[in-house]
Amino acid sequence: MNGPEPFGARLRRAMDTRGPLCVGIDPHAALLAEWGLNDDVAGLERFSRTVVEAVADRVAVLKPQSAFFERFGSRGVAVLEASVAEARAAGALVVMDAKRGDIGSTMAAYAESFLHPDSPLFSDALTVSPYLGYGSLSPAVALARESGTGLFVLALTSNPEGGEVQHAVRADGRSVGATMLGHLAAENAGQTPLGSFGAVVGATLGDLSSYDLDINGPLLAPGIGAQGATAADLPAVFGPAVRNVVPNVSRGVLRHGADVVALRDAAERFAEEIRTAVAAV
Template sequence: MTSLEPFGARLRRAMDERGPLCVGIDPHASLLAAWGLDDDVAGLERFSRTVVAAMADRVAVLKPQSAFFERFGSRGVAVLEKSVQEAREAGALVVMDAKRGDIGSTMAAYAEAFLHRDAPLFSDALTVSPYLGYGSLRPAVELARENGAGLFVLALTSNPEGGEVQHAVRADGRGVGATMLAHLAAENAGAEPLGSFGAVVGATLGDLSAYDLDINGPLLAPGIGAQGATPADLPGVFGAAVRNVVPNVSRGVLRHGPDAGALRAAAERFAEEIRAAVDGA
């Protein structure tokens, strides 16, 4: 197996060349209907392939949400496999949004499914949940390193319920979310130009200056567009770490389909607004 350049280095280059934008591939039933597609495998395939064909040669990152494919069973997963392959072949990095998290051999099996170079669903990075303890992610961390892939660990998420866990304070006085950021900083120590182990940090959370976001790794930021955050909000939320932010837009782009030109134009507008906000920070 030939070695693959670390995910962090590939992501830094893609963001510099294509702009710091991640577009979600979220074929939920309401979007299929809005596109005039049936809520079945044929509609799923049409939707996903349209997004990939419109975006994969120009955006830095595509992020398929695994659940919307899994709900159709094995045929839906087959569509996901093909979408990942086609997106990567066209030059986009693929972050698989599956939010896996378990212990021991089960976590190792999840890692094998998404982070092993020979796996049908091999992706450049995987979202993971650390709330069985950060150490439970070790099999995924190790396999990602071996295969040039990365992780995005849920740290400070945009959903209101997340604070029940992420804002909880440990016996040592450190918050749980802050603890996850510290673990990631340790994973990325010494990496250049960017570490491969990132955090999911919501763009809707307001001023995060109380947190050390300088983890030498990427910050995947959901919440732009339909959830209410704008590109102009990014410097105020992320401060000095804003250049390592990968803003995710899903419905804000996807609602412009099924016309490929309209999808591309929407993505380009977001990318330009994000670049302007980051460059002006």
């Protein structure tokens, strides 16, 4: 029986045809104000719809940050549902950035919320936290395999505080972050053209050559723009794994709104810088 096409294959194709840029939908209160919108559900809806209209027909991935929608309760979540559906209808893959993580039995319910095709929030992939132990994510891995969706597992995050957990060295001499990358490599073994189980690895982290980033899966790389990294940093940070990098830019693009054309131009500038940087490797 043929199941749905796996996320990794769909992502590889989108990256090859549209370029790898992921634009974040992060409706910060400060951005709503800069766009001349009220900090309310109508403002949230206008913001999110505008980003989808500007870029969903051209970038590979859109990544809505769930927290900014949850802030408005059920009506905010309804806006999130509509945005996911509209972005997918326009051809973008949607990575739901909800960073879920819990004991396995509860993780199964989180997975159903975002990765089950019947869920109102059904997305192409979900960000998850493995810090209750990688094995606690196994219900999400199983459902992702079944539904042709993917996961992005927090391995080496872009924020400076992440190191106290992720660089910690285990009894076997491996760091916690490297251990997560190892689990993902095992998950993706043998998958072509690309596995569906990605790692989050910050673009802000400098030289990562001491880590084995060859996980046969995508590397979601936040940190370009507002957090200080640039597209030109990508080859030095990721080395040959840069081919599998999905660079995320949120505020760096969003600050150019509310004008649709200005947003689109900003995304295309980042996309072009990324293309040039990756082509040079």
